[in-house]
Amino acid sequence: MLESRLLLVHHSVFFWRGSVLNVPASGTRSAADAAQAEFAAIVGESRVTADSAACEGFTVDGKVPSCVVYAASAEEVAAVLQCAADHELAVLPCRNLTKIGIGHPPRRYDVALSLKEMNRVWYYEPADLVISVEPGMKLGDFQHFVGRHRLWLPLDPAGGARASLGGILAASSSGPLRSAYGTPRDMVLGMKIATTEGKVIKTGGRVVKNVTGYDMAKLLIGSYGTIGVIVEASFKLYPLPAARATFVLRLSTLDGACELRRRIQRSPLQPQRLVLLDAEASKLVRSGSPLAPAANTEISLWEVWVEAAGSARVIERYARELEELGRAVGARAESEPGESAWARVADFRTWLSAAYPGLVVLKAVLPISATEQFLGQVEQQAEGLRRASLSQIGVGVVCVCVLEEPGAPSIRPWVERLRAAATSLGGALVVECCPAELKAEIDVWGPPGDDFEIMRKLKHAWDPKGILSPGRFVGGL
Known part of the structure; x- marks a missing residue:
């Protein structure tokens, strides 16, 4: 579901007037070769490479660029984009590649435009x-x-x-x-x-x-x-907050966990972070190892993590009120997981991907009140899959990770059913990470929203030749 909207705005435009070496293409020279000479004239020869090892380092969904360009200024980026457009070469801008796997495979991929030197x-x-x-x-x-x-x-x-x-x-x-x-x-x-x-x-x-x-x-x-x-x-x-503290409350049922969420949100408390972990996610995060043994699925355990921020007096108030709220729903307090555990919670997908080549990550964005129903669907339709769910229950974002070997046959229909469930609840589901063979079979973004036509027109207006990350976004934009 697209979040971008067409908005009328005023802006200032600056034109780059740098010199670009125009190398005419010949019958024996490809457009990419000619463009590389022009890229070198813009950023310097040392910051353009067609070395196979360097290019393979920027592989996206099995596709390798013809060259990598390292831009060091806004003007260089603009000139490189103009040169690529003149030669109709597809460009993917990137830096550390932490999110480069999100989206469809690129239709074309000629130039990796690295922004790593732009860090001022x-x-x-x-x-x-x-x-x-x-x-x-x-x-x-x-x-x-x-x-x-x-x-x-x-x-x-x-x-x-x-x-x-x-x-x-x-x-x-x-x-x-x-x-x-x-x-x-x-x-x-x-x-x-x-x-x-x-x-x-x-x-x-x-x-x-x-x-x-x-x-x-x-x-x-x-x-x-x-x-x-x-x-x-x-x-x-x-x-920066003066102090922070994490409180963990463990419950035996999903209903109890969601009732606790409702009580917290109705209270005067305003947590800095509020998440719900199932038993598998809790075990992985607490162990510090993505290869921790699977949790006992016969026991339903849910953990609500609450991070408070503020003065010492504020932290003390959270401790008192959360104890009271937890007691009302039968929750018991657990030990504080620490800041390193929060880092693993935030980076859950990336942290697991290195250990599980067949990792499938689903992200559902839902009305807050629908979170419980969606998680219930995840539980009912698990079909024996080892999975871990981690939910930002304060905003209605659910992350489900399937920890299976590549090609597990039951994953695709499970994904389709969960997408249908998210849609029926007024939300949307995106496949953020999956093996290449699954990505070839499904639409990772799901059906375009009502505003897709606006986004398509914007894409055409800003990128008329379609060279920027072609095919990667919603609807194949």
Whole structure:
């Protein structure tokens, strides 16, 4: 289900006037070869490679690019995109590849455009809680930089500290902190975007308020690099909490866990993170090993994890009130899992993928009130599959991981039934990760939403030759 919407905005446009070596194509030279010479003229010969080993490092769903270009500035990105468009070469922008597997296999893939060298801070004013950075900066490096002033960006996406800010925005990636702070759309003040016409478009600004052009930035967030390439982003920052504490309440039934969620949300408490783990997810996360033995499926156990943030007095209040709320539904308190466990919760998919080559990850976004029904469907239709579910029950996001060998025959119909269940409950289901053979058989995004035609027109307007991540997004955009 698409989140992007067409919004009328004003923006400023900057044109790149750099010199580009025009190498005419000949009968003995391919367009890709000619383009590589032009790429070298833009970014320098040392930052363009067609080495097979280097190219294989950017493989996406079995497809390998012809070359890798390492851009170091917004102007270079814009010029590379314009050159690729002139030669009709397909481009996939990337950095650390933590989210590159999401989406359909690319229809074409000629150029991997790496943004790893774009990791500078262009503007930082701690007193105003504003920062502007390039997209190649890793989230971990970013948090360390602003943490010196007791500030942070409250995001805990898949990929964790390794995830790049550009990748987080392109995928609109968020984790359990979404319960309290929202998604990347709620934290971005403005952006600069490189287009296939060789332009760098500026939208929004560096002030913590809604400004002209702000909604255009929201349009790019979650577009998976299919419209333009984010080359700079301005964020509003938040003060780091004085203290944090995690409370775990264990229940024997799903009904009891969901009743506890309702009681927490009706209370004055405002948790920073609120998640529900089934027995398998809890065992994996607590053990610290993705290869931990399977949990006993004959015993129904559910854990509600609540993270509180604030002063010592606030933490004490959470302890008292959660004990009372838990007692009312028959929950018993468990030991605190620690911050490293939260990191595994946020990065659950990535953490498991290295150990399970046949890993299938389903992400359902549902009305909060429908979470219980959907999890019930997961349980009823498990069909003997080893699976682990982890739900952001405060916002209605459910992640189900199937830990099976590649080619398990019962997975496809199970996925289709769960997608139908999510749709019937007013939500949508995306297959975020799966083996190539399953991806070839199913639509990982599901049917396009009512606004697909708007998105298609936007794609055509911004990328008329269809070179940006072709075929990877909803509806094959």
